[in-house]
Amino acid sequence: MDIVIFTIKRFVEVIFLIVFWGAVSNGSNLDLKTLTSYFLISGGVAELIMINNLPVGDGIKGNVRTGQLSNDIIKPISIFLAQYAAKLGSRVLIPVTSIIMIIVGIILIGNITLFGYLYFFIALIIAMFLSYSFNLLLGCLYLITTSTYSGITSIINQSIKFFSGALVPIYFFPDGLRQIIEFLPFNFMIYAPTTALLEKSLNNVIVKNVCISLVWSLVLLVISIYLWKKSLKKYEAYGI
Amino acid sequence: MKHMGFKDFISERWQIIKINTVETFMLQLSSIFENWIVLITSFFFVIINILFINVLFTNVSTIATYTKDQMILFSLIGNLSFFINIAWSADNMASLIYGVNKGDLDLILSKPLPSLFYVTFRKIDIFLFVKGFVPGAIAYIVIIKWFSLNITFESCLAAIVIFIAGQIALNFFQFLCVIPVFFRGSAEQLMSLSWAFEYNLGRMIPLEGLDKFFRILFITLIPVMISTGLTTSVLLNKSDLLLSILFSIVVSIVFILIKILLWKFALKNYTSASS
Numbered sequence: 001m002d003i004v005i006f007t008i009k010r011f012v013e014v015i016f017l018i019v020f021w022g023a024v025s026n027g028s029n030l031d032l033k034t035l036t037s038y039f040l041i042s043g044g045v046a047e048l049i050m051i052n053n054l055p056v057g058d059g060i061k062g063n064v065r066t067g068q069l070s071n072d073i074i075k076p077i078s079i080f081l082a083q084y085a086a087k088l089g090s091r092v093l094i095p096v097t098s099i100i101m102i103i104v105g106i107i108l109i110g111n112i113t114l115f116g117y118l119y120f121f122i123a124l125i126i127a128m129f130l131s132y133s134f135n136l137l138l139g140c141l142y143l144i145t146t147s148t149y150s151g152i153t154s155i156i157n158q159s160i161k162f163f164s165g166a167l168v169p170i171y172f173f174p175d176g177l178r179q180i181i182e183f184l185p186f187n188f189m190i191y192a193p194t195t196a197l198l199e200k201s202l203n204n205v206i207v208k209n210v211c212i213s214l215v216w217s218l219v220l221l222v223i224s225i226y227l228w229k230k231s232l233k234k235y236e237a238y239g240i
Numbered sequence: 241m242k243h244m245g246f247k248d249f250i251s252e253r254w255q256i257i258k259i260n261t262v263e264t265f266m267l268q269l270s271s272i273f274e275n276w277i278v279l280i281t282s283f284f285f286v287i288i289n290i291l292f293i294n295v296l297f298t299n300v301s302t303i304a305t306y307t308k309d310q311m312i313l314f315s316l317i318g319n320l321s322f323f324i325n326i327a328w329s330a331d332n333m334a335s336l337i338y339g340v341n342k343g344d345l346d347l348i349l350s351k352p353l354p355s356l357f358y359v360t361f362r363k364i365d366i367f368l369f370v371k372g373f374v375p376g377a378i379a380y381i382v383i384i385k386w387f388s389l390n391i392t393f394e395s396c397l398a399a400i401v402i403f404i405a406g407q408i409a410l411n412f413f414q415f416l417c418v419i420p421v422f423f424r425g426s427a428e429q430l431m432s433l434s435w436a437f438e439y440n441l442g443r444m445i446p447l448e449g450l451d452k453f454f455r456i457l458f459i460t461l462i463p464v465m466i467s468t469g470l471t472t473s474v475l476l477n478k479s480d481l482l483l484s485i486l487f488s489i490v491v492s493i494v495f496i497l498i499k500i501l502l503w504k505f506a507l508k509n510y511t512s513a514s515s
Binding site for chain 1: 273277280281284285288291292295296298299300301303304424426428429430432433436437440441444445446449450
């Protein structure tokens with residue numbers, strides 16, 4: 001039952017975002033069909049790569065609060081991967097609904113080339129690595145601070161939402177800001193996979209974007225794994 | 241209890257509010273790190289919101305008839321509604337879920353207290369409201385070009401009344417989402433669904449952005465827009481003041497009555513979690 005409610009919640013969020021953009025586009029020259037397909041696909045991508053609300057990193061907060069982490073540390077398991085698996089299990093319907101959302105978005109766009117699908121798939125995998133790193137970094141933050149205030153997740157989540165194109169497509173930003181955002185890792189988590197579907201053939205911009213995103217994913221992965229190991233050593237458990 | 245006079249009735253509830261407010265305040269003061277985190281995150285949230293509105297208005301001139309300053313005002317009222325709700329309602333509803341599952345509610349029921357009133361006002365976190373809302377509000381107030389807004393003294397008064405009624409309605413909606421905990425043992429996801437409505441609808445879309453059917457739906461059955469959308473609309477003189485006040489008061493009274501009935505029904509079905 002909880003899984004169904006969770007799924008409904010996610011649908012509600014995406015539908016209201018579309019309704020909001022309906023209000024924005026009303027009376028302007030913005031195309032609601034394009035915006036709807038954009039938010040359906042970006043919403044699906046955000047859930048597939050587990051970047052929306054950073055559930056894995058946020059889960060670490062819960063384990064710190066309950067003291068469960070102290071029990072997990074002494075077990076011969078990777079705490080973070082175990083948390084990842086637990087979240088995957090508790091969100092079993094989410095991948096299904098995410099894929100449905102993406103398919104509906106694709107139908108609305110229509111006329112997508114094989115190259116578009118291929119580029120989307122590559123961008124999605126890179127986005128998964130980036131999301132993994134961000135979840136890991138959030139987990140580190142909770143380990144270091146042992147804070148249980150959700151605001152930490154909220155501030156990171158809000159930044160990701162805004163700069164990744166989950167809330168507003170990057171092409172809406174003024175030129176100066178857009179050029180900066182295009183180099184940030186947030187851009188490659190949602191906006192890049194979503195717009196990848198529109199690409200028809202390989203060009204310099206795509207090569208540049210793939211290279212930048214690969215560098216980001218590698219750098220962030222190395223940093224996050226290093227920090228995770230450091231923070232585990234520094235973690236001060238409370239309780240007996 | 242049945243022979244309690246009106247004066248005693250009010251006095252007892254006032255004591256509950258006073259003690260719970262002071263206790264929550266003392267508790268909040270003890271976590272210095274958390275206090276700074278709340279202040280920083282809330283302020284950052286406001287900055288992102290203002291940036292978001294600015295980005296939107298570089299592409300459009302109005303959103304659902306709202307100009308940029310009107311949208312920022314809507315965002316300010318949405319923020320106010322959020323923090324007031326957190327300060328007196330949302331946390332208490334979450335505590336109720338915990339109380340039912342951990343047997344905490346047994347303790348409350350065993351005391352000679354008005355139980356529904358007590359669980360509704362168990363925590364009144366004025367400090368959270370101050371540190372969460374005030375810094376961001378200053379940013380909003382500085383940015384808004386107030387002279388461009390059509391706000392009158394009457395619309396201000398009407399907006400205050402509607403806002404209070406909206407908070408009562410929002411509390412009822414959260415209570416409605418929490419009630420299943422008495423029957424199935426969990427309500428966390430329903431509570432988070434209520435947040436999804438409040439956050440993604442109440443704080444993002446102006447009332448005028450919805451068609452008539454949905455406007456009525458979201459100020460009656462799912463009343464997440466009274467304290468945000470309707471309040472802003474009335475404040476800006478976009479809705480009929482008198483009709484909106486009457487409507488809000490009637491809706492909030494109906495919700496309070498339903499809440500009392502639901503509480504009695506839930507307690508009848510309550511099986512204690514502790515021994």
